[in-house]
Amino acid sequence: MKYFPIFVDAEHIHCLLVGAGEVAARKCELLLKTPAKITIVAPWICESVKRLVEESEQITFIERKFEDQDIDGKQMIFVATDDELINKHIHDIAHAKHLLVNVVDNTPLCKFITPSIVDRSPIIIAMSSGGVAPVLLRYLRQKLESVIPNKVKLLGNFSEKFRSTVKDALGSVTDRRYFWEEVLDGDIGESILQGNSKQAEAKFDKALIAYRNGDKPTGQVYLVGAGPGDPDLLTFRALRLMQKADIVVYDRLVSPDILELVRRDAEKIYVGKEKSNHTIPQEDINELLARKALDGNRVVRLKGGDPFIFGRGGEEIETLVEHGVDFQVVPGITAATGAASYAGIPLTHRDHAQSVTFTTGHLRDNTINLNWPALVQQNHTLVFYMGLTGLPIICEKLIEHGMPKEMPIALVQSATREDQKVVTGTLEDIVDNPNTALLKPPTLIIVGTVVNLHSSLNWFSQGNVHQ
Template sequence: MEYLPICLRLQAVNVLLVGGGKVATRKARLLLRAGAYLTVVAPEVSAELAVLLEQHKGLWLQSRYASEHIKGQSLVIAATPDKAVNAQVHQDAGALGLPVNVVDTPELCSFIFPAIVDRSPLLVAVSSSGHSPVLARKVRRDIEALLPAASGRLAEFAGRMRPLINERIHEEGPRRLFLEEMVDGAVAELVLAGREAEAEKLMREQLADLATLKQGEVYLIGAGPGDPDLMTFKAARLLQRADVVLYDRLVNPAIVDMARRDAERVYVGKRRADHAVPQQDINRQLLELAQQGKRVARLKGGDPFIFGRGGEEIELLFQHHIPFQVVPGITAASGAACYAGIPLTHRDYAQSVRFVAGYLKGNEVRHDWSEFLSETETLVFYMGLVGLGEICTQLQTHGRALETPVALVEQATLPTQKTLVGTLATIEAIVAEAKPQAPTLIIVGNVVRLHRELAWFAEEG
């Protein structure tokens, strides 16, 4: 380890910055945000730096650097293009035993600036020990994508609650376990959602009866149409927290693999005429696992509230007072349409869109087909592959033109995606020849005409 990461408290601390250009301005932003009393020595400063100094009552000494400038300072940064000046600053600071940073010159630094993820008061610092600042910034961006924007709010909440927790739980071990649950459980989720009053109420209830910490929770997570990159940050975070994962047939295995390595995985998928686990059994499993004190992630393809039967699953949880969260996912219609270059609405073609269940009951797709006749409305049929012929027949019978464009999107958003395009009169034959495999989605309407023009996803078919 070349450097020891240390957080310096700079509020009301005298800091000298030598240089006034773009690099110096970037350093000044950080120093002033940390509350430093900043003195800048430079013949000229950037317009932004001048404004920053004025706003924060900093001092600009409009001159070249001289050794006397360093007196009375506690921290020194050199950010000039002049190597001789930078070397002199390093020498002067070393003589006085002051921490010094010479930008982009690690051999002249006693400390370095890490890349920072700022969720104040929570801070995450990433350093490459000066070897690759670009890599450090890339890692910082990755962390920022995973760390909720409201993490600072959670840190402040934990700080406020700590005296109360210390008063209630005297032993270090149980107190640590309680704090871990607080920042990684239902209380934390309420704080992150901006519901701090509810979070404090729940935390006080847990302190009053520590046995309540054994109660489980269910996360009903929309896994999206397939591409793991389309998962939301919250979905990924809760999936990592779960002790048990129940997942559907339509959930990409790569998404299931995003769960904790030690999490139990339970397949509860269903396909036409083959319900591996009946819906009522899935509902019961969620309840029983939560009652055992486990955190359960229920992964559902697409969005759990759009033909996902999510409402049925949480209804039983609600009846038994089991905490649950619902995380929306990108529904198949949106994912398939976007990747196929078919806008579901378009000023020139469609002013509304309708999502329709397309599966057969008996040998029929049961709908009031007279409602589906508008040429300015896009129809999206879920689960309609087997019922495609019936769908086309009913739309034609009730007045839709034979030349109405139709697209069938197979394996939407995945590398294996294919889009088959035809009309109400031709699409059934096209599909019969291509033999696509579920999951598929059917889009009916004039917006399909834009497929070849707007499709960006490389696909066959």
């Protein structure tokens, strides 16, 4: 390890920045995140640095060439000029006085280097490649940015506020560590991340008393939308909760690729419902979630699409409320938007549709009870969930209530996944299309002139089948 990683208290540091171009501006922006005093010396100034000087009282700008005495009284020096001779000169005189000096983009002339930073103050993550692989470092930083919650700083602030309280209550270092792990990784941590500070503090007080008394913590249920199938469409928060769940209750619409992202040692309970075959009644699923949470588990109810759009999420949380179980809801990309986007069919378009309706095509007693006259509108898009079996009735009823037989229709199977298939046609001919007979659930139905855009806007071409 050539470079020793260290965080320096900038409260009483005076930094010298030589140069006032765009490169210097980036260093100045970074320094302004600290309380450090900044002096900039340069014979000219770019607009970016000028703006920073005008906006911040931390900066003193001296408009002239560098002079040797400029390093006096400074503890840290950044050199950002395009003059190699002056860069080398400043390095040499600073090094002779044992000062920290960094010549930007010239590692041999750096006595310290600035790391790549993920800033969630007071939580700061710094990484370095020693100047040998900056592109790789940016790549790794992007990865970290994607998995670290943007509001993790709230966890840092919360930890600082109650650090002494926990230290006074729990004498053992090990006990304190275990307790903080439960707090930060459990429902208290989630409440903090969601900005519910009062709720988090109330839970914290109870949890600390319970932990000190040896009581088992209570659990919580997270209703998580798994999206239409492509794992890349999961939200960051959904992925985070999936990877810390004790129990995952999932349905048939959750793709195997998404299920692979669940924590390896989590208990997985399948409660899928297939056509005309409900494996577990909905009421039993509701009670299962409550019971598992009351046993002290973190339970993720993983649902295809969005929990509140034909996902019966409302029924499930009503049961949780009855049992006094805490819960949170994580929205997901619903099947309609996923299928439409991946099929190249905008649900709204200025020239085709100014409104859209989501409805269910689920059969009951071999019929579909909908307000058909209300669905037949001009400049409108219809999206039917669970309508593949009832497709003949849907087409028949729409035509019966005034929709043109030539109205375009699209059937999208396994939307956003590698096995996605799209069959297009009209209300009059889609049922008899031989490709329609090959489709299986989950298949979404889109009706409207926006379907005509599929042929030109389709970008995700796996398995597409046209009329």
